Amino acid sequence: MTTQAKPEETAAPGGSSSFLSVRDLSVRFRTEDGVVRAVDNLSFEVERGTTLGIVGESGSGKSVTNLAILGLHNPANSEITGSIKLAGQELVGAPNKELEKLRGHTMSMIFQDPLTALSPFHTIGAQIGETYRKHTGASKKEARDRSIEMLTKVGIPQPTTRVDDFPHQFSGGMRQRAMIAMSLVCDPALVIADEPTTALDVTVQAQILDLLKELQQEMGTAIILITHDLGVVAKTAKDIMVMYAGRAVERGTVREVLKAPQHPYTWGLLSSMPNLTGPVGVPLRPVRGTPPSLINLPTGCPFNPRCDHLEQVIGGKCTTERPPLAPEAGHATACHLSSGQKQEIFIDQIQPRLG
Amino acid sequence: MLRFLVRRSLGALVILLIISMVTFALFFAIPADPARLSCGKVCTPENLALIRHSMQLDQPVPLQFWHWFSGIFTGRDFGGAGYCNAPCFGYSYVKQEMITNTLIDRFPTTLSLTVGSAVIFLIFGIGTGMLAANKQGKPADKIASSASLIASSLQIYVAGPLALWALVYSTNWLQLPAYVPITQDPIGWFTGLLVPWLVLSLIWTANYTRMTRSSMVEQLSEDYVRTARAKGMSGRSVFLRYAWRGAMGTIVTVFGIDLGVLLGGAIITENTFGLQGLGQLSIDSIRQSDLSMMVGVTMVAATLIVVSNIVVDAAYALIDPRIRLA
Numbered sequence: 001m002t003t004q005a006k007p008e009e010t011a012a013p014g015g016s017s018s019f020l021s022v023r024d025l026s027v028r029f030r031t032e033d034g035v036v037r038a039v040d041n042l043s044f045e046v047e048r049g050t051t052l053g054i055v056g057e058s059g060s061g062k063s064v065t066n067l068a069i070l071g072l073h074n075p076a077n078s079e080i081t082g083s084i085k086l087a088g089q090e091l092v093g094a095p096n097k098e099l100e101k102l103r104g105h106t107m108s109m110i111f112q113d114p115l116t117a118l119s120p121f122h123t124i125g126a127q128i129g130e131t132y133r134k135h136t137g138a139s140k141k142e143a144r145d146r147s148i149e150m151l152t153k154v155g156i157p158q159p160t161t162r163v164d165d166f167p168h169q170f171s172g173g174m175r176q177r178a179m180i181a182m183s184l185v186c187d188p189a190l191v192i193a194d195e196p197t198t199a200l201d202v203t204v205q206a207q208i209l210d211l212l213k214e215l216q217q218e219m220g221t222a223i224i225l226i227t228h229d230l231g232v233v234a235k236t237a238k239d240i241m242v243m244y245a246g247r248a249v250e251r252g253t254v255r256e257v258l259k260a261p262q263h264p265y266t267w268g269l270l271s272s273m274p275n276l277t278g279p280v281g282v283p284l285r286p287v288r289g290t291p292p293s294l295i296n297l298p299t300g301c302p303f304n305p306r307c308d309h310l311e312q313v314i315g316g317k318c319t320t321e322r323p324p325l326a327p328e329a330g331h332a333t334a335c336h337l338s339s340g341q342k343q344e345i346f347i348d349q350i351q352p353r354l355g
Numbered sequence: 356m357l358r359f360l361v362r363r364s365l366g367a368l369v370i371l372l373i374i375s376m377v378t379f380a381l382f383f384a385i386p387a388d389p390a391r392l393s394c395g396k397v398c399t400p401e402n403l404a405l406i407r408h409s410m411q412l413d414q415p416v417p418l419q420f421w422h423w424f425s426g427i428f429t430g431r432d433f434g435g436a437g438y439c440n441a442p443c444f445g446y447s448y449v450k451q452e453m454i455t456n457t458l459i460d461r462f463p464t465t466l467s468l469t470v471g472s473a474v475i476f477l478i479f480g481i482g483t484g485m486l487a488a489n490k491q492g493k494p495a496d497k498i499a500s501s502a503s504l505i506a507s508s509l510q511i512y513v514a515g516p517l518a519l520w521a522l523v524y525s526t527n528w529l530q531l532p533a534y535v536p537i538t539q540d541p542i543g544w545f546t547g548l549l550v551p552w553l554v555l556s557l558i559w560t561a562n563y564t565r566m567t568r569s570s571m572v573e574q575l576s577e578d579y580v581r582t583a584r585a586k587g588m589s590g591r592s593v594f595l596r597y598a599w600r601g602a603m604g605t606i607v608t609v610f611g612i613d614l615g616v617l618l619g620g621a622i623i624t625e626n627t628f629g630l631q632g633l634g635q636l637s638i639d640s641i642r643q644s645d646l647s648m649m650v651g652v653t654m655v656a657a658t659l660i661v662v663s664n665i666v667v668d669a670a671y672a673l674i675d676p677r678i679r680l681a
Contacts, residue, residue: 102587105587111581116577117581119583166676183586
């Protein structure tokens with residue numbers, strides 16, 4: 001790891017003006033079994049008014065990355081290195097008091113499961129209003145009015161009475177809307193949505209995504225959308241980052257990555273998606289094997305035990321050398337295959353499968 | 356809420372009726388003859404028959420139960436022993452006393468013992484538990500956890516004499532335990548009960564420390580607590596407004612039941628310190644085979660537990676909005 005070049009360090013592709021700029025972020029957890037490298041040398045940018053979709057399997061480091069941005073990891077058992085800059089302000093190592101002021105105000109998070117992520121003991125209005133009062137110093141009355149306004153905005157019917165309801169009196173979709181209202185109450189410049197639609201059925205899912213998009217257009221919010229659903233990303237994001245074993249393996253615009261994916265893992269993800277317009281009865285092709293242990297990663301490319309294209313790489317570099325994410329800007333992959341090979345494999349073998 | 360209370364109170368009455376029938380049956384119908392027990396050493400058959408008649412033991416058991424049961428509401432006449440006003444739990448031939456009077460006489464001791472130690476163990480137990488949860492994994496937590504493990508494995512009949520020796524006999528720091536009614540002498544009441552309070556609350560403090568710590572730790576890892584932190588709430592607000600709120604339900608539930616049990620008589624503590632409360636009364640009546648007294652004590656203890664259960668359920672509904680009372 002130390003011998004490997006870090007191209008991101010020398011030149012930032014998006015320039016230092018990026019609204020959110022994550023550089024060489026590593027998150028490690030000390031556990032009884034050893035050190036878990038949940039995120040390893042990750043760099044990315046998000047601009048205002050755009051959405052970055054982060055996709056990957058469970059345990060690929062998506063959520064850990066974003067909890068690190070908010071500074072929600074327990075410092076007692078985690079070690080965070082690298083740099084996270086939000087509008088120029090360094091967040092790694094920032095005092096907790098500073099982070100408290102930013103959380104919910106400048107950056108906020110929409111959690112995956114709105115039933116467990118909302119407090120069962122406080123009314124929806126209290127939970128939304130509390131954030132507003134904390135960051136703006138508003139009175140109880142003002143906070144309540146603001147809560148009602150936010151509930152109206154996210155499409156909760158009868159917001160003036162619903163504001164006094166408890167989360168258990170809301171349906172799943174309404175809870176997620178309330179969650180969104182809560183995270184947007186201070187007009188944050190960055191919203192991290194951690195699988196915001198996973199717990200919802202598909203029709204509600206579409207509504208929630210549309211809602212996020214509308215709010216983004218209205219307020220110019222930067223959104224990081226964490227998901228393992230490529231369909232969701234295709235619908236909402238501008239850029240995609242595919243993560244595997246705590247690293248970015250492919251990065252580019254939605255069009256680039258979904259229309260012409262270059263990394264074997266992305267191919268695997270796309271092939272494992274059911275195709276509604278394709279012939280019925282064609283079996284899905286899951287990525288074989290299981291995600292590696294983050295305590296003891298395979299040497300070389302961490303994807304090598306699951307990759308079908310090892311033999312095509314000259315010199316067997318896949319098991320000895322970790323491929324860097326290249327090129328520095330634009331559509332990039334971390335794979336030893338040459339770009340010609342990638343092109344060829346994708347067109348010959350992968351594209352026909354995707355239909 | 357009102358509907359709930361009415362419904363639960365009616366239910367409680369049914370439960371108490373069943374308990375009273377069972378205890379009555381157990382103590383009166385099955386074991387030794389109460390008349391023989393109160394007959395004395397020289398017991399002629401004539402004498403026995405007389406006592407049996409005066410105790411109405413010659414009547415069928417259901418009728419005896421009815422006399423006893425109706426006595427609770429209407430009072431009862433015990434001939435030579437006098438009239439027993441409602442609520443009448445019967446007459447103790449061993450103590451030569453109306454059972455209700457004995458219970459009224461003994462209850463303040465138990466009540467004082469319970470309330471005093473409950474105040475101590477709630478404050479220290481919950482306080483230490485929250486501290487341990489806040490400093491989870493740090494030295495303060497380890498000390499609190501080990502101390503509470505040791506304290507909760509202590510027994511009162513060990514800790515009691517030890518405390519007496521350390522605080523009273525060898526140092527004269529505190530007074531020998533004794534019960535003085537608070538109405539008579541509040542300072543005497545306090546100093547007289549201080550040692551029993553400390554000893555009884557030592558073990559309970561340990562239990563409440565462990566319970567508070569574990570439910571706080573559990574709550575702190577809940578998703579909604581993480582959400583509160585992600586909203587920018589301060590550590591203190593997250594701890595008290597969110598985690599403590601969630602932990603409170605468990606603690607109130609357990610405390611309600613514990614309170615009911617304690618009010619029924621802290622048998623070992625009262626016995627260790629020679630306090631004449633309900634616990635001591637129940638032991639004495641077992642020793643003296645005072646069956647009617649045992650029924651009386653059992654009924655009081657059962658009532659206290661049933662009532663505290665209702666209070667717990669009502670309190671739980673106030674704490675957790677998801678619980679709806681109907």
